[in-house]
Amino acid sequence: MSADSKPAVSPFQARKGWSQRSNQLFTVIVWGIGICTILFICALLFLILQKGLPKLELSFLHGLPSEIDPGGGIGPMLFNSFYVLIISLLISIPLGMSAGIYLAEFAPNNKFIGFVRICVEGLASVPSIIFGLFGIAIFVEAFEVGLTILGGAVSLAFLNLPVLTRVTEEAIRAVPSEMKNASFALGATHLQTIRRVLIPVALNGIITGICLVAGRAFGESAVIILTAGVSTSGEMWDFSLFSPGATLAVHLWYVQSEAIVPDASEIADKAAAVLVFVVLLINVLFRLPLYLNARKTR
Incomplete structure (x- = not known):
């Protein structure tokens, strides 16, 4: 065998490498979707709360409504x-x-x-x-x-x-x-x-x-x-x-x-x-x- 020749890759090793790459890709996708969903929920909650909470007063919580x-x-x-x-x-x-x-x-x-x-x-x-x-x-x-x-x-x-x-x-x-x-x-x-x-x-x-x-x-x-x-x-x-x-x-x-x-x-x-x-x-x-x-x- 010459020094420049490379060992052949077995089908098992090829499938194992593809499975690892697929697993890493799936993990990245799941993490990305999860983080985006959490950020969207947090942004929605922040948008609702920051518009109303700073204006809240105790009289608003127990006061009567006005027409x-x-x-x-x-x-x-x-x-x-x-x-x-x-x-x-x-x-x-x-x-x-x-x-x-x-x-x-x-x-x-x-x-x-x-x-x-x-x-x-x-x-x-x-x-x-x-x-x-x-x-x-x-x-x-x-x-x-x-x-x-x-x-x-x-x-x-x-x-x-x-x-x-x-x-x-x-x-x-x-x-x-x-x-x-x-x-x-x-x-x-x-x-x-x-x-x-x-x-x-x-x-x-x-x-x-x-x-x-x-x-x-x-x-x-x-x-x-x-x-x-x-x-x-x-x-x-x-x-x-x-x-x-x-x-x-x-x-x-x-x-x-x-x-x-x-x-x-x-x-x-x-x-x-x-x-x-x-x-x-x-x-x-x-x-x-x-x-x-x-x-x-x-």
Whole structure:
């Protein structure tokens, strides 16, 4: 063999080199897309918050809205947003988790249950205005209670129920079967296994689902407009379930489209900043217990 001759490259080495280059290229693409998406989200949040947060005053958060004069607040709408959110979560979380646990642990594997799962997945993607029309049919036409906080909260609970059901079912199914079998081997009943093994292990996924539906419910407007109206009772702390229940998201839409106050644009900027900030705060508050629990177990 001459000194100038080069050793032949085997097909295995060629494929290995191509696989490494493909892996590096795919990694660069994924990193680039991920960084661009994060930068876009951060820029969007910064744009919304920097326009509204510097102008915020305490009087704006607890003040009453104004129809004509400038300087109105969002107090009743902000209170209604939290009030409707809490009521809807109190209804949807127990029902959604129970339905998800049933589908994951107790439901038989037959065509009917498969059809039920398809229906749940379909309802999870139905536009929110459909649930608003359902709320009108139930509370406004059938029960004749009018546009109320109760109708808005229950309609929001129906909106969130399919998502919570699917999230809970998938989170329970993601728990390793070895943990479930080990609990049975130690003599635990099915109910004890669900309470002390499956739910604690799946809690991270369940909390994620609750964060998603809570943020969606807090910022929902179509359902509230159709079932709770676009006005409030005019009181800051009105706990009546049969009062009109316009929320912050509805007020933001109303200010941008219907209001005649001269500072409508400024009110909209501040209301949008408050809305985004509260949604972020809800996610932090729901995840804080998980973060503290993870630090304790380390």
